[in-house]
Amino acid sequence: MIYTITLNPSVDYYMQNSKIKLGQLNRTQGCHIAPAGKGINVSVMLNILGVKSTILGFFGGFTGDYLLEQLRRYLHIHLKPTRIQGQSRINVKLIHDQETEINASGPEVSGSELNNLLNQLNSLSPKDLVVISGSTTANDKTGLIEQIVKYLIQRKIEFVLDVSGPELKKLIKYEPKIIKPNLPEFQYLADTDLDDPKKLAVLAKKVAEITKNTVLLSLGAQGAVLIHDHKAYLVEAPDVQVKHTIGAGDALLAGYMYKFDKTSDPKLALAFATALAVKKVEGNEITQLQDIETLAATIKVKAL
Secondary structure (H helix, E strand, C coil): CEEEEECCCEEEEEEECCCCCCCCCCCCCEEEEEEECHHHHHHHHHHHCCCCEEEEEEEEHHHHHHHHHHHCCCCCEEEEEEEECCCCEEEEEEECCCEEEECCCCCCCCHHHHHHHHHHHHHCCCCCEEEEECCCCCCCCCCHHHHHHHHHHHCCCEEEEECCHHHHHHHHHHCCCEECCEHHHHHHHHCCCCCCHHHHHHHHHHHHHHHCCEEEEECHHHCEEEEECCEEEEECCCCCCCCCCCCHHHHHHHHHHHHHHHHCCHHHHHHHHHHHHHHHHHCCCCCCHHHHHHHHCCCCEEEC
C-alpha cells in the first residue's frame, strides 16, 4: 500500500482573471475550490491511475471537514485523518497573466495531536511505501518530518521525499527511495545556481551516488532529469498551452511511481510521468488512461 503524508493540507481557492490590479477591486472570470496539499495531490493522481493509496495528515475545522468530504468521493483513496483543534488552511491561487500563489502558514498542532499522527503509522509494514510531501506544521519546532523518517527506518519501511530544500538537505542522509525536488529545491540541496538540465544531471548523479536513491528532478518548462541505478535520463517538456503549473510536480511523481512499478523501466516511467504532468498543466480533467499512454509514446527520453 502507498501511504501519502500531508502535514499541512489545504483547501485551494483558484480564481481566474485576465489581469490583477493591485489596490483596486478585481472581479474573477471564474473560480473553483479543490482539496490540496502535495501528498493529497499525489493520492488524487494515483486514484486517476487506478492505484490505491491511504492519506495521512492533520485535518481541522470546517475546512478539514470539507477536505475529508471531498476526498471520500475517490474510489481508490482510503483516509486515516488525524483530527486537530486548529483550522486547516485555505490557499489562494490567482491565475492571471502570471501565476500567483498566496499560501497560508496553516494551523498549529499540539504535542498530543502529533503523537496521534505518529500512532497512525503503527499499522504500516515493510511492504508499504510512504510518500512524505509538502510543508510541515506552522509551529513545528521538533523536526516532525525527521521523526517520521526515523520511525519508518526503524521499521524498514521505504519512503519518498518531496519537501523543501532545507528539509531535503537535512533528511537526504536517511537514504529515501526517491527524492523529487524542483529546480530551486535542488539548487539549495546541491549549493548551486546552475539551471542547465545537462549540467544539473551531472550534479544529480553525484547526489544519487552519495545518498543511494533515485533523483527525479522536475524542471518545469525544461522537462525533467531522472537519475536511476547510476544512469541519467533527460526528457524535454512538450510545447503545450499551460493553464497553470500547480500540482504538476505531484503528477510527475505519481506517474513515475505508477509506471515504474508496472514496467521497472525508468525511461518508460519518465515518459509516462511527463505525459501525466503535461495533462495536469493543460488544466483539463484527466479521465482516460489511454490518453496519457498515447502522449507518453510521443515523448522522447534521452540517456545522458
